[in-house]
Amino acid sequence: MDDWLKSELQRAGVFVTTLEWVYNQSRRSSVWPLQFGLACCAIEMIATAAARYDLARFGAEVFRPTPRQADLMIVAGTVTKKMAPQVVRIYNQMPEPKYVIAMGACAISGGPFKQGYNVLKGIDRFIPVDVHIPGCPPRPEALLNALMFLQRKIDRQTLGAAQPLRWYDPMDRAEFPVPACGAHDLVPTHTRAIWKPEASPRPLT
Amino acid sequence: MNTERFAAQFPQMQWDAATSSWIVPHQSLLEIALFLKTDPEFRMDLLSNVAGVDWLSSKEKVRGEDGKPVERERPGYLEVVYHFYSVSAKQGPIVLRCRTDGRATPILPSITPLYRSAEFQEREIYDLYGIVFSGHPDLRRILMWDEFEDFPMRKDYVSPDDYEWEPTPHDDVLERARQHRREEERRRA
Numbered sequence A: 001m002d003d004w005l006k007s008e009l010q011r012a013g014v015f016v017t018t019l020e021w022v023y024n025q026s027r028r029s030s031v032w033p034l035q036f037g038l039a040c041c042a043i044e045m046i047a048t049a050a051a052r053y054d055l056a057r058f059g060a061e062v063f064r065p066t067p068r069q070a071d072l073m074i075v076a077g078t079v080t081k082k083m084a085p086q087v088v089r090i091y092n093q094m095p096e097p098k099y100v101i102a103m104g105a106c107a108i109s110g111g112p113f114k115q116g117y118n119v120l121k122g123i124d125r126f127i128p129v130d131v132h133i134p135g136c137p138p139r140p141e142a143l144l145n146a147l148m149f150l151q152r153k154i155d156r157q158t159l160g161a162a163q164p165l166r167w168y169d170p171m172d173r174a175e176f177p178v179p180a181c182g183a184h185d186l187v188p189t190h191t192r193a194i195w196k197p198e199a200s201p202r203p204l205t
Numbered sequence B: 001m002n003t004e005r006f007a008a009q010f011p012q013m014q015w016d017a018a019t020s021s022w023i024v025p026h027q028s029l030l031e032i033a034l035f036l037k038t039d040p041e042f043r044m045d046l047l048s049n050v051a052g053v054d055w056l057s058s059k060e061k062v063r064g065e066d067g068k069p070v071e072r073e074r075p076g077y078l079e080v081v082y083h084f085y086s087v088s089a090k091q092g093p094i095v096l097r098c099r100t101d102g103r104a105t106p107i108l109p110s111i112t113p114l115y116r117s118a119e120f121q122e123r124e125i126y127d128l129y130g131i132v133f134s135g136h137p138d139l140r141r142i143l144m145w146d147e148f149e150d151f152p153m154r155k156d157y158v159s160p161d162d163y164e165w166e167p168t169p170h171d172d173v174l175e176r177a178r179q180h181r182r183e184e185e186r187r188r189a
Helices: A003-011 A019-028 A041-049 A084-093 A104-109 A140-155 B003-009 B026-038 B118-129 B171-188
Strands: A072-076 A099-103 A131-133 B014-016 B021-024 B046-055 B058-063 B069-074 B077-086 B091-099 B107-109 B132-134
Touching: A019 A140, A041 A072, A041 A099, A041 A104, A041 A140, A072 A084, A072 A104, A099 A104, A099 A140, A104 A131, A131 A140, B003 B026, B021 B026, B026 B077, B026 B091, B026 B107, B046 B118, B077 B118, B118 B132
Parallel strands: A072 A099, A099 A131, B021 B091, B107 B132
Antiparallel strands: B014 B021, B046 B077, B058 B069, B077 B091
């Protein structure tokens, strides 16, 4: 059905829509984040949820203290190598559909601690990230923008078999291996299925 | 504070003017700390800071027997620095430095039985420098995970080679980037 016919029918008092639209509208309007913060970015996340920036305008104000009720994981702050297994385990405990926003320089790349010995160089090594937000820390507006970006991403989800969604695949349990704390580093250092090291694209001087 | 009396009481200490601190042999650390804590004049009731330092072996120049400078090897050691204050007498700090016998046997006496505030700091030094404090009630790693085997704040620590491409590599990172590039080319060839 095209948009012209839809609006003509609406004019006559008949509301026509797709199941897809209903699904996506429900999902995008109640993205409940998981209530946890890892470092200073969490303060900005709290500010975003509070009255001044008011995350509630986007339907995402209900921070859940349990992963079983959460749809969105906001990885807000520095992920140390000691913390990374716990973050992956919490992600595994979230029910589908689930989304991840990596907030801040540390969560997306290790940030100022990238060359250190104890900080993970980006949480996307272990769990699939939907939206990356740069910044140290990102302003609340940036987090709001990331949420709107995620909502647009949800709008594009289809129920059709052409682009099957991950959580309709009975074989895909969307569980990612929890890294073990090894003698020198995490074992393994990344999950091969979702992340591979980038080759240097240009000559070094 | 009558530091002359303190110095006379413990002739085994050595005053280091450059850092305003006393270099203390570890055999008498507890004895000296007990004196600082209980002496009515000093009353050092606050141990504000315990810090580790790693000194690698180095060459140093000393005056030889014939008066000419000779170069000799100074063996490396690990060092712990203690800062004592007195809240009740409003004085301080008194800084003690305690060195291990070489880097191979990093053992020092624990000061935790005297000053409870040293407990976590000694655990942190054990975690990052690998100094074993004998007499510590609960010597475990505090920041790194228990399975970790290295001591990352030591100067000879080699971090895991998890280099990834960076747009602006420099210094050590650039050297590592070159090394990875060479390996990459060798694999391709």
